Amino acid sequence: MSSIHLEPDQLPDPANHNEGKTPAAWATNSGIVVGAIVGGVGFMIPSFAVVWAGAALVVAALIGGAVLRGLGYGQPIKK
Structure with missing residues (x-):
């Protein structure tokens, strides 16, 4: 048993319950998946240009x- 006792006013605010289901999260994850697929195809056909194109897609x-999150389409930034 723990000897630590917290009062309700000592607890942090609850987290947002959107679980990352935001346009910013969807766009980021979709872009990363597409970039990884393009990069993987570049490895299979050995073409460094295609590999770098996949890496560029991931960075983009x-x-x-980050831009979408800054515009308010993602989870709010905690202060």
């Missing part, structure tokens, strides 16, 4: 997700 998806 990460940047796009």
